[in-house]
Amino acid sequence: MAYKSIFSVLTDEALIKPTLDHAIALATRLDAHVDALCLGVDRSQTGYYYAGASAAVLQETISRAQTEAEAIEAAARAVFGPSEIRWSAESGVAQLADLARHVATRARFSDLAVLPQPYGTDRGAELEPIVEAALFEGGVPVLVLPNDVAPNPAPKRILLGWNESSEALAAARAALPFLTQAEAVHVVVIDPPTHGPSRSDPGGMLSQYLSRHGVRCEIDVLSKTLPRISDVISRHAADIDADMIVMGAYGHSRFREAILGGATRYMLEQAKLPVLMAH
Template sequence: MTYNSLFTVLTDPALVDETLTHAIAVAEANDAHLDALCLGVDRSQTGYYYAGASAVVLQETISRAQEDAEEIDRLVRARLDKSTIRWAAEMGVAQLADIGRHVAARARFSDLVTLPQPYGEGRGAELEAVTESALFEGRTPVLVAPAKGAPTPNPRRILLGWNESPEALAATRAAIPLLRMAETVHVVVIDPPMHGPNRSDPGGLLAQYLARHGVKTEIDVLSRSLPRVSDVLLRHMTDMDADMVVMGAYGHSRFREAIFGGATRYMLEQATVPVFMAH
C-alpha cells in the first residue's frame, strides 16, 4: 500500500500554514495528490438563538462563515501554488453540527488525512469534530500535525503503542508504508496482562507480522509508573527521541473520552511529534 491520495481540511486561517506544511511534506515524500477542503464553519448552534432573534442573525453567521471560507481558500491556493505537488482545493460552508458529513464524504476516498492538532489554545470546537469524522465516518487513518513540530514524512524512529486492541491493529496496518521506512519501530507494551495468551512474549506476534513486511522492530515492555497511559507513552517518546507516534484512536467511546479523558485525547493535546491514528 502507498499513500497516493491525500486529504486535508482547513477551517481556521491561522492554522492553514502549519497544516499545509505537514500535508505538502507527506505529498512530496509519496509523490501523492493532495485535496484540500477549505471550510467556513457556522459555529452557532441552531435552536439556541435568543428570544426574538430574526433570520438576519442566522444570515449574519452564514455570511461570516462564507468570508472565512474565502480567506482560507485564498491562503491555501497561494501556498499550494508555490509547491511542486499535484493538488486541488474546494471551498464550502457548513454548520458545526453538520460538519462531519462533509468531511467523511471526502475522507473515505483518500488514503490518509492530515489535520491540525484538535486540542489546545486557539483551537476551535470544529477541529475535534473534523478529526473524529475522518476516523469514524470516513474510516481513514489520520496524521495529526503538532502545533509547533516539524514535519516528518520519513520518520526514522517510530513509537507504536500496542495493547492488542482492534484500533491499535488498524493503525499498525494503515501505517505500514511509514513503518517500513523507519530505522527502528519501538513496539511499546504497557503493563501486559499477567494471564493473557501472550504473557510470555508480549508484542511478539505483532513483531513477527511486521518483520514479514520488512519492518525493523524492538519491543519495549513498560510498567504503568505514571497515572495515565498517555503519560507513559509521552515520556518514552521523549526518551527514545521518536519522530512519530502510531496508535489506535478512541479505544473507549468518544463520550467517555470527552468527559473523563483518555489516551487519545491526552496524546493529541500533548504530543510534540506527528501522531498517526486509525480506528
C-alpha cells in the same frame, strides 16, 4: 499500500501553512495528491432561532462563514502555488453540528488525513469533531500535528503503542508506509496481562507480522509508572528520540473519553510529536 490521496480540512487561517507544509512534504516524497477542504464554520444554533434573532441575523452568520471560507481557500492556494505536487482546494460552509457529514464524505476516499491538533490555545471548537469524523465516519487514519513541529515525511524512529486491541492493529496496518521506511520501530507494550495467550511474548505476533513487511522493529515492555498511559508513552517517546507516535484511537467511547479522559484524549491534548491514529 501507499498513501496516494492525502486529505486535509482547513478552518483557521493561522493553521493553514503549518498543516499544508506537512501535507505537501508527504505528497512530494510519496508522489501523492493533496485535497484541501476549506470550510467556513457557521456556529449558530441549528433547528431554531436564538431568542430575539431574525432570519437576517442568521443570514449574516452564513455570509460571514462564506467570506471566511473564501479567505481560507485563497490562503491555501497561495501555499500550494509554489509546490510541484498535484493538489485541489475547494471551499464551503458548514454548521458546527453538521461538520461530520462534509468531512466524512471526502475523507473516506483518501488514504490519510492530515489535521492539526484539536486542543490548545486559540483552537476552534470545530477541530475535535473534524478529527473524529475522519476517524469514525470517514474510516481513514489521521496524522495529528502538534504546534511548531517541522515537516518530517520520513520519520526515522517510530513508537508504536500496542495493547492487542483492534484499534491498535488498525493503526499498525495504516502506518505501514511510515513503518517500512523507518530505521527503528519500537513496539511499546505497557503492563501486559499476566494471563493470556501472549503473556510469554507480548507483542511477538505483531512484530512477526511487521517484520514480514520489512519493518525493523523491537519490543519495549514498560511498567505503568505514571498515572496515565499517555504519560508513559510520551516519556518513552522522548527517551528513544522518536519522530512519530502510532496508536489506536478511542478504544473507549468518545463520550467516556470526553468526560473521564483516556489515552486518545490525552495524546490529542498533549502530544509534542505527530501522532498517527486509526480506529
